[in-house]
Amino acid sequence: MTRFAETPHIRRKLRNELLARLFFGAMAMAMVVPLLLIVGFVVIKGAPAMTWEFFTENPRRGGTAGGIWPALVGTLYLIILSLCVSAPIGVLAAVYLNEYARENWLTRIVNLAVVNLAGVPSIVHGLFGLGAFVYALHFGKSILAASLTLSIMTLPVIIASTKEALASVPMSFREACWNVGASRWQTIWHIVLPNSISGILTGVILQVSRAAGETAPVMLTGVATFKAIEGHGLFLYHLREQCMALSMHLFYIRTQASGAPEELSYAIASTLLGVVLAVNATAIVFRIYLRSRKKW
Amino acid sequence: MTVVSPRAPGPSTARRAARSRLAVLGERGIELLIRLCGISAIAFVFGIFFFVFREGAPYLPHLDPRQFFFDTHWYPSSDPPRYGAGALIVGTLSVTLLSMVIAVPFGLGAAVFVSEFCRNRTKETLKIVIELLAAVPSVVWGFIGMSVLGPIIKDVFHVPLGVNMFNAALLLALMSVPIMVSIGEDALKAVPDSYREAALALGATRWQTVHRVLFPAAKNGLLAAVLLGVGRAIGETMAVLMATGHSARIPDSIFDPVQTLTATIAAELGETRQGSEHYQVLFLIGVLLFSLTFLVNLIADAIVKGIRRK
Secondary structure (H helix, E strand, O other), X not given: OOOOOOOHHHHHHHXXXXXXXXXXXXXXXXXXXXXXXXXXXXXXXXXXXXXXXXXHOOEEHHHXXXXXXXXXXXXXXXHHHHHHHHHHHXXXXXXXXXXXXXXXXXXXXXXXXXXXXXXXXXXXXXXXXXXXXXXXXXXXXXXXXXXXXXXXXXXXXXXXXXXXXXXXXXXXXHHHHHHOOOOHHHHHHHHHHHHHHHHHHHHXXXXXXXXXXXXXXXXXXXXXXXXXXXXXXXXXXXXXXXXXXXXXXXXXXXXXXXXXXXXXXXXXXXHHHHHHHHHHHHHHHHHHHHHXXXXX | OOOOOOOOOOOOOOOOOOOOHHHHHHHHHHHHXXXXXXXXXXXXXXXXXXXXXXXXXXXXXXXXXXXXXXXXXXXXOOOOOEEOOHHHHHHHHHHHHHHHHHHHHXXXXXXXXXXXXXXXHHHHHHHHHHHHHHHOXXXXXXXXXXXXXXXXXXXHHOOOOOOOHHHHHHXXXXXXXXHHHHHHHXXXXXXXXXXXXXXXXXXXXXXXXXXXXXXXXXXXXXXXXXXXXXXXXXXXXXHHHHHOEXXXXXXXXXXXXXXXXXXXXXXXXXXXOOOOHHHHHHHHHHHHHHXXXXXXXXXXXXXXXXXXXX
16 A cells, blocks of 8 residues: 555554454454364364264263264254255245245235244244144154254245245246246246255255254254164154254253263264254355356 | 346246146146245244244233233242243343343454455355354353353353353354344445445545444444344343353342243243143243244344335
8 A cells, every 4th residue: 555645644544444454353253263162172072982882872871871873863853854844845935935926915924924933932933843733733742743843943044045046046047938938837847946956955954954953942842851772774763752862962961961971961062063064064065166167 | 136026027828838738737736835835934923923822821811910020039839839030031131131242243343344354265264154153053052151161251250150141141142143244244235335435535444434434324234133133142042041050030240140031941841731830831931032032023124124125
């Protein structure tokens, strides 16, 4: 920067500029640093306990010894089942909002509902799941009730990202398709969805990470503090029975189980953190890759 | 952004080739399904309110609003039980307020830095870190509060308990900063570049531009960002359950333990019998929480919409 004759005024101005830059930079760094420190600390403290047996064995003595195998399986069940419900509904809802909805009061209300659905506290989702799925529909506290609760909770994530993906497909693609005589649905199916599938998948991945980490809603609707897996085979849990989950297991071991060794809770925390961050990192890498090969 | 609006030309019927009746019917069916899914969001929001309210409603005739809102004695298991949620409401509000005092400068400061002060490469990296920060599950935050932050607070401030209001507020701040940064950055991005160019042409530094031009122009959007952070903090459950110390009384200092509405439900619902008084009161607290966050989100949304229309 070439400087003209520096009057005190200008000097003050430049000093303030530097101070502002440092201040805002520090505010931004204040978020990077804790993330790195926390992840690093938790992983280092947990690493000694993360053995092969830790991942593949049932917990013993009320969870204070042994592994986390049932919690891993339970979390996987909850993710897959909730995804089966929320992915189709969420994608179709986004298709409606972006491709069909006219600009009228109904659309405004739907958009408002999506925003508010995203803002409902997770514990209230849990109360809803308990009242609706566990009691009103008589599913009982079960994997089924818990994953339905999760799917409604994560619906806004999928709707928002799918909407964004659909909106990024240029209008000219649709017009070209309509001009050769295709109907609105044919256009969506053959042109809009294939061109936005990557963005939609990113949303689905984010839903997975959200579902994996939630505790409060599943704690009320179907996740048990202790439930060992006895058998082997493909279906380790039934839909109508309770299961364990990583997030709940961490809460239980840290707050309820007395006498659990410290490394164990750190190991569970780093496993959960690892799963969630790995899933998110996949979504980010996926997005960067897609942006680099976008055709328009 | 392409949003297919009604005024945009739709598919032409003139050139459409004859299709089998089955295909046409199938398309009708799929479009119906799409419409149903589209409006399902409304059904879910109403459904949530309905089912939560339904479980709590039988207690409404017995509810003394003055006691519920202002009595600070939450003794659900004494005989006769007292359901004074005053301390819980104070707990929720005080933790939220303290977390916002911490989070607002960080959140908005980081939003300004990301949007105005840094180059592309740094910007992308920071945005990724913020996204990852947002992804950390709340139970992990709670664990960090108990195991890492608690002992540190105890040593640094010489207080008897590491898990207290300050601990939880720090965690909530870290949890609500990401949403503030992303919404705040959108708000700053929405200010036309011509404003910045005009300010620079007058010889303003970047800080002067931010302070005198961008803040006034993006004020509503920044407010919405803060409100969404507030909504997030009010509704947070696991982190505050683990890190507040969970004790229902009016705090004297920021290092006192508190108990929040959300944590009360999470901690006590498991012990109650379906249909008991305690159970119903907990659902009514759920209704209160739903209404609170609904209101906050509604206001934030109205502000954001107002900006877009301008």
